[in-house]
Amino acid sequence: LEVTGAPILSEDQKWKGTVLVFHDITELKQLEQMRKDFVANVSHELKTPITSIRGFSETLLDGAMKDEAMLEQFLHIILKESGRLQSLIQDLLELSKLEREDFYLNIEQVEIQRLLHDLLPIVQQHADKKGVNLRTKIDGETIIQGDSSRLKQVFMNLLTNAINYTWSEGDVTLNFKEKDEDIVISIADNGVGIPEEEISRIFERFYRVDKARSRNSGGTGLGLAIVKHIVEAHHGKVDVESVVNEGTTFHVSIPKKFTKT
Numbered sequence: 001l002e003v004t005g006a007p008i009l010s011e012d013q014k015w016k017g018t019v020l021v022f023h024d025i026t027e028l029k030q031l032e033q034m035r036k037d038f039v040a041n042v043s044h045e046l047k048t049p050i051t052s053i054r055g056f057s058e059t060l061l062d063g064a065m066k067d068e069a070m071l072e073q074f075l076h077i078i079l080k081e082s083g084r085l086q087s088l089i090q091d092l093l094e095l096s097k098l099e100r101e102d103f104y105l106n107i108e109q110v111e112i113q114r115l116l117h118d119l120l121p122i123v124q125q126h127a128d129k130k131g132v133n134l135r136t137k138i139d140g141e142t143i144i145q146g147d148s149s150r151l152k153q154v155f156m157n158l159l160t161n162a163i164n165y166t167w168s169e170g171d172v173t174l175n176f177k178e179k180d181e182d183i184v185i186s187i188a189d190n191g192v193g194i195p196e197e198e199i200s201r202i203f204e205r206f207y208r209v210d211k212a213r214s215r216n217s218g219g220t221g222l223g224l225a226i227v228k229h230i231v232e233a234h235h236g237k238v239d240v241e242s243v244v245n246e247g248t249t250f251h252v253s254i255p256k257k258f259t260k261t
């Protein structure tokens with residue numbers, strides 16, 4: 001609590017009383033702490049790949065590049081780590097756009113099943129690489145009002161996670177249905193699952209249940225924060241059901257009609 005005071009004086013400068021202003025700064029302090037944590041997280045996330053890129057380049061220049069096998073192996077690492085930097089910067093830019101006060105969606109008529117179908121080739125490639133079976137049930141022709149490129153990103157992020165957090169031979173299922181005024185898209189996997197006490201935290205920026213697993217799969221730790229922002233901007237919601245070692249289902253509900261606020 002912050003208190004500031006000032007005297008009230010009469011016209012002939014005599015003291016008449018004092019005004020006290022009580023200012024609750026708890027929320028401000030919390031915001032300030034969150035901002036500091038975020039900057040610390042970003043710095044750390046950027047530092048890790050850069051350290052690795054520098055280290056491997058130096059080792060190559062110090063003579064390791066004469067060994068062809070080593071040269072190739074190290075170049076692959078450098079490429080992977082620079083790719084990680086690129087995804088991180090892309091996600092950070094996207095998140096900062098979504099968090100701006102004057103951010104708005106580009107609302108248009110979206111053929112939602114077609115949008116989902118359009119994502120499948122890339123998702124299928126990723127699933128094949130990991131040996132995961134992708135099943136889809138997205139029949140019908142439903143038109144909703146929404147921002148199609150941002151909605152694509154929502155489903156892309158959720159499908160990528162479902163594949164990443166599932167063992168090979170596992171199943172990832174994409175389902176579409178209509179429920180009253182909403183559409184509901186569910187993405188289910190039978191992978192590692194999320195402990196119940198952590199479910200409420202996974203939408204926070206950089207929160208990860210298993211850091212090593214997320215990094216290995218190329219995750220930035222920002223995917224779900226982006227998903228939440230986009231879905232909420234559409235006045236929708238995301239529900240999560242999960243059982244550790246059995247799997248996770250994300251349900252995204254979005255109103256078919258967009259209402260301006």
Ligand code: ADP
Binds near residue numbers: 157161189193209220
């Ligand atoms: P990341 O880039 O780490 O995947 P996200 O914001 O997309 O970041 O997800 C945050 C965390 O939530 C992940 O690190 C992971 O621990 C957990 N998570 C997300 N999706 C799933 C899923 N389908 N199954 C299990 N855990 C998940």
